[in-house]
Amino acid sequence: MTSVQRFGLIPPRRAANEVIDQVKQQIISGSLKPGDRLPSEQDLALQLGVSRPTVRESLRALTSMNIVETRHGEGSFIASLQMKDLVEPLNFLLHVDDDAIHKLFEARAFIEAGSARLAAERASETDVEELRELVNLYAQHIDDLDRCVQLDLEFHRRIAESSNNPIISSLLDSFVTLSTESRRRTGSDMTTRKSAAHDHEVILRAIAEHSPDKAEAAMLKHLEHVSRALRNKG
Numbered sequence: 001m002t003s004v005q006r007f008g009l010i011p012p013r014r015a016a017n018e019v020i021d022q023v024k025q026q027i028i029s030g031s032l033k034p035g036d037r038l039p040s041e042q043d044l045a046l047q048l049g050v051s052r053p054t055v056r057e058s059l060r061a062l063t064s065m066n067i068v069e070t071r072h073g074e075g076s077f078i079a080s081l082q083m084k085d086l087v088e089p090l091n092f093l094l095h096v097d098d099d100a101i102h103k104l105f106e107a108r109a110f111i112e113a114g115s116a117r118l119a120a121e122r123a124s125e126t127d128v129e130e131l132r133e134l135v136n137l138y139a140q141h142i143d144d145l146d147r148c149v150q151l152d153l154e155f156h157r158r159i160a161e162s163s164n165n166p167i168i169s170s171l172l173d174s175f176v177t178l179s180t181e182s183r184r185r186t187g188s189d190m191t192t193r194k195s196a197a198h199d200h201e202v203i204l205r206a207i208a209e210h211s212p213d214k215a216e217a218a219m220l221k222h223l224e225h226v227s228r229a230l231r232n233k234g
Helices: 015-029 041-048 052-064 088-096 098-122 125-140 145-162 166-178 180-187 190-208 212-233
Strands: 068-071 075-078
Touching: 015 041, 015 052, 041 052, 052 068, 098 145, 098 166, 098 190, 098 212, 125 145, 125 190, 145 166, 145 180, 145 190, 180 212, 190 212
Parallel strands: none
Antiparallel strands: 068 075
16 A cells, blocks of 8 residues: 655645645546555654644544545545445435435436437347346335345346446446435335336337437436425325
């Protein structure tokens, strides 16, 4: 593990936020990597020109974001930076803020409509068959909420993979983590699950026909159906 200590002096104004920003920039630049140990609080304070309480406050904030992890008796280290860990703080927000969930649907609409469009253009026969299997399994397990949530997540993830765009797949993985709670809330209603089963079939048909316009429209309609069901529950 490397230990790069290239931190610059920080003016007193916005000190804690500036400490956080410098650590993030070190990670973005590649100077700090998962597992790297940070300098001690005292060394960081000296390098950055701030107080130790400011450093401590910043490290607590970075820990709450799952960017830094503290090991008792060893110090502070850059965390794994796995997507599922980095989005966990936002996942908590989605549990307590209904408006945040609706904003999530807006974001999903942008990403997933494009994902479905690309999948219709690029999906192989194997992709289509795997999507068809997921659609069939969803219909077969319509009475099992937990299984339906799992299959719904996998269906949307598989569409992203069929787009052959790894960036879209990565973004959809974060949405999978973030949208589990909203899926459970909407999916608890049998009518919504049956509607989703039908929507999945329509999306699949458009992808199998390699019709980008139909696939995009079908995905948007599906997300609108689910979003409406969520609003009705609110």
